Every structure is written in C-alpha cells, then in structure tokens.
Amino acid sequence: MEVFVAGGGMILQDQILPSLYQLQRLGRLGQISVCARHTATLDALRDTPKIRRAFPTSAFRPIHGGFAEAMRGLAPGSLVVVALPDNLHFAAVMQALEQGCHVLCVKPLVLTVRESEAIEAAARARGLVVAIEYHKRLDDRSLMARERYRAGMFGEFRLGSAVLFEKWYYRHSNFQNWFTKENSDAFTYIGCHYVDLVAFITGLTPVAVSVHGIADRFPNGNEGWLWTDARVLWSNGACLNVQNALGFPDAGPGTNTQGLTMYCAGGESGALLKHSDQYRGLEYCYTTPPTGDGATQYTEPSPDYFQYIDLGPGAGCVPVGYGYRSIDFIVSQIQAARGNPALLAEIEAAGILATPANSRYNERVIEAARVSIAESGRLVEIT
Numbered sequence: 001m002e003v004f005v006a007g008g009g010m011i012l013q014d015q016i017l018p019s020l021y022q023l024q025r026l027g028r029l030g031q032i033s034v035c036a037r038h039t040a041t042l043d044a045l046r047d048t049p050k051i052r053r054a055f056p057t058s059a060f061r062p063i064h065g066g067f068a069e070a071m072r073g074l075a076p077g078s079l080v081v082v083a084l085p086d087n088l089h090f091a092a093v094m095q096a097l098e099q100g101c102h103v104l105c106v107k108p109l110v111l112t113v114r115e116s117e118a119i120e121a122a123a124r125a126r127g128l129v130v131a132i133e134y135h136k137r138l139d140d141r142s143l144m145a146r147e148r149y150r151a152g153m154f155g156e157f158r159l160g161s162a163v164l165f166e167k168w169y170y171r172h173s174n175f176q177n178w179f180t181k182e183n184s185d186a187f188t189y190i191g192c193h194y195v196d197l198v199a200f201i202t203g204l205t206p207v208a209v210s211v212h213g214i215a216d217r218f219p220n221g222n223e224g225w226l227w228t229d230a231r232v233l234w235s236n237g238a239c240l241n242v243q244n245a246l247g248f249p250d251a252g253p254g255t256n257t258q259g260l261t262m263y264c265a266g267g268e269s270g271a272l273l274k275h276s277d278q279y280r281g282l283e284y285c286y287t288t289p290p291t292g293d294g295a296t297q298y299t300e301p302s303p304d305y306f307q308y309i310d311l312g313p314g315a316g317c318v319p320v321g322y323g324y325r326s327i328d329f330i331v332s333q334i335q336a337a338r339g340n341p342a343l344l345a346e347i348e349a350a351g352i353l354a355t356p357a358n359s360r361y362n363e364r365v366i367e368a369a370r371v372s373i374a375e376s377g378r379l380v381e382i383t
C-alpha cells in the first residue's frame with residue numbers, strides 16, 4: 001500500500017512519520033511521499049535527528065507545493081494521511097476519496113457536521129475507509145476504562161473534569177498566525193480529545209455545550225481564545241468540565257499537563273475513575289538544562305505516548321507507545337476492511353476505530369462550542 005502524506009509539520013515529526021517508517025520496515029507499507037508547501041519543512045522533517053537515528057536507511061519522497069496538485073495521479077487504493085491545518089482537512093479528505101484512496105486524518109476530522117456527513121457519504125459510495133486519529137483511544141488505560149465502565153463496574157458517570165494545557169511557548173510558534181478567535185480556541189483544538197475519550201469510555205453522547213473563553217494577545221498582536229472553560233452535558237444528565245489553554249508554564253515538568261477525573265454512581269455507592277495523563281510515574285532531573293522549547297532540567301517524561309527504544313542490531317531503534325500503536329491499528333484496520341463492507345460495518349459498530357459516522361458527536365460539539373464561545377458561554381444544545 002502506497003502512502004501519500006499531506007502536511008509535514010509537528011505531528012508528522014513527533015509521531016506519524018516514524019510510525020509509518022516502522023510499518024514500512026515491517027513490510028506492511030510501500031513507498032511514502034510527503035507533501036508540504038515549503039522545502040524547508042520537508043528538509044527539516046528529513047533531517048530530524050531522532051528519525052534519522054532510528055531509521056537511517058528510510059526515506060520519503062518529498063513533494064513541494066499544494067496538496068491538491070500533488071495528490072493528482074495517486075494510485076487508487078493508496079493510503080492518504082491528512083496532517084494539514086484543521087480548515088484544510090475537508091478538501092483533502094474529499095479529494096482523496098474522489099481518487100479512490102483510503103484516509104487516515106488527524107483530529108479533528110472537520111469542523112462541521114455537514115462536512116462530516118459529506119465525507120461519510122463519499123466514502124460509503126466508493127467502499128473506502130476514513131479513520132480519524134484520536135490516539136488517546138489506543139492508550140491502554142482508555143481501553144481498560146472502556147471495558148470496565150461498559151461492564152458496569154463504575155455505574156453511571158455523573159460529574160467529571162478534564163484538563164489539557166499546552167505549554168506557554170506555543171504562543172511564540174506558528175500558532176499566532178492561525179490560532180485566532182475567528183478560527184479556533186483552546187477547547188476546539190485540544191478539548192476534543194477528552195470529549196472523545198469520555199464518549200469512548202462510557203458510550204454516552206454529548207447533548208449541550210457551554211464554553212467560556214478568555215482572550216489573550218499573541219506576541220504578534222493577534223488575539224486568540226487562549227484559555228477556555230467548557231461544560232459538556234451528556235445524554236444521561238452527566239456533566240463534564242473541560243479546561244484547556246496554551247498556558248502551562250514553560251518551567252513546568254513534562255510537555256503539557258493533562259488528566260481526567262470522573263465521579264460515577266451505581267446502586268448504593270459512588271465510584272471514581274481518575275487518570276493522571278501527564279505524570280506517569282517518572283521523575284528525572286538532569287545535570288544541566290536540556291535545550292529545546294519547554295524542555296526543563298527536572299521533568300516528568302511520559303513513557304506511554306511516543307518513545308524510541310533501541311533494541312540493538314537486528315531489531316533496530318523502534319517507536320513504542322500509543323502514538324505508534326494508534327497508527328499501526330488504523331493501518332491494520334484499513335488493510336483488513338478494504339473491499340470488505342461487512343467487516344467495515346462490524347469495525348464501525350465496535351467503535352474502537354473512529355470513523356466519521358461513529359465519532360460525529362465530536363463535530364457536533366465543536367460546532368456548538370464555536371457558537372457558545374462567541375456568545376459569552378451561552379449553553380448551546382446539540383440537535
């Protein structure tokens with residue numbers, strides 16, 4: 001299976017390209033092409049030290065320019081990976097489907113329900129698979145929680161809170177050019193992970209959203225909703241508070257801070273589900289401060305998202321963690337379900353793989369959230 005990747009930015013470097021290289025090394029993928037608008041992006045991706053060290057003989061075919069042009073002529077049956085800014089996902093996914101290709105798209109798939117429905121229809125009409133890469137689903141703790149919640153061990157979710165803050169230095173990055181009030185907000189960008197996770201664990205659906213935003217200015221003067229406090233109401237009456245920001249101190253340990261707490265009730269007892277998704281038990285303090293944005297002398301690295309583990313000659317330096325497992329899982333599911341509509345229907349119904357149809361609550365929440373934040377946090381019902 002040939003792979004065409006649209007976009008060569010941060011997520012490619014940190015997770016997707018090394019995962020694809022590993023699958024290629026295992027003989028499960030063919031040639032990989034990566035398209036980005038600027039040569040410098042592709043050069044930086046190619047020269048990423050960690051990738052070079054782990055995959056010294058692997059290479060992608062670089063294509064400079066817009067994805068629309070670059071994608072033309074792609075062989076039907078290929079895999080298109082969409083890792084572009086959110087507002088370009090719809091055009092890229094639709095073009096891939098029109099060209100007869102399967103799709104792996106980074107979250108969020110699209111920003112409106114209408115677009116998600118159009119993608120579902122286009123994929124079904126051609127028997128193609130579209131998967132959305134919500135990698136937290138492949139964190140073992142999410143699958144454990146889902147199984148135990150659905151076995152009734154926690155009773156019913158009632159009240160909960162989730163937090164995901166990126167570090168302050170993001171404000172100095174390319175974010176300041178696009179992460180402005182009219183395009184996005186902290187909840188839309190990263191809150192969707194925990195909304196998706198609570199739905200994934202419980203099977204409940206969100207029914208109303210209220211988002212209070214606090215605007216700050218980026219260094220270039222643009223204004224963005226850089227702090228958000230969201231209240232998501234669920235189909236059983238439960239309520240989840242979600243706080244997001246580009247505001248975790250650069251001097252704080254780890255690359256961000258994140259976690260989920262859910263209080264539940266069943267029979268005559270309360271129940272609790274609590275995940276520290278940032279502190280995973282490791283405390284490192286180095287002799288000198290490492291270089292790099294947000295890197296700190298004392299740190300709490302996560303062994304669970306994405307690491308390279310050197311297994312020595314023969315096996316090589318391999319990516320491990322749920323970032324890799326998520327790409328591996330999606331590629332396996334696409335390869336198993338292509339040309340097999342009955343299996344695809346079973347996979348969709350099982351709900352581990354996120355597809356446009358079985359994860360559409362995410363687009364519904366985002367659409368409602370964008371209305372709410374513009375109207376000072378009004379509660380917007382999801383119809």
Ligand SMILES: NC(=O)c1ccc[n+]([C@@H]2O[C@H](COP(=O)([O-])OP(=O)(O)OC[C@H]3O[C@@H](n4cnc5c(N)ncnc54)[C@H](O)[C@@H]3O)[C@@H](O)[C@H]2O)c1
Binds near residue numbers: 133
């Ligand atoms: N935790 C997560 O799941 C997670 C984390 C980071 C990013 N993301 C998502 O990944 C996507 C990309 O984010 P990123 O941080 O890698 O962004 P980025 O800005 O680092 O990279 C975007 C890339 O798209 C390319 N691009 C833009 N317009 C293009 C066009 N017309 N044709 C071809 N290439 C074009 C740019 O050249 C760049 O390489 C976003 O949708 C984001 O929400 C998800």
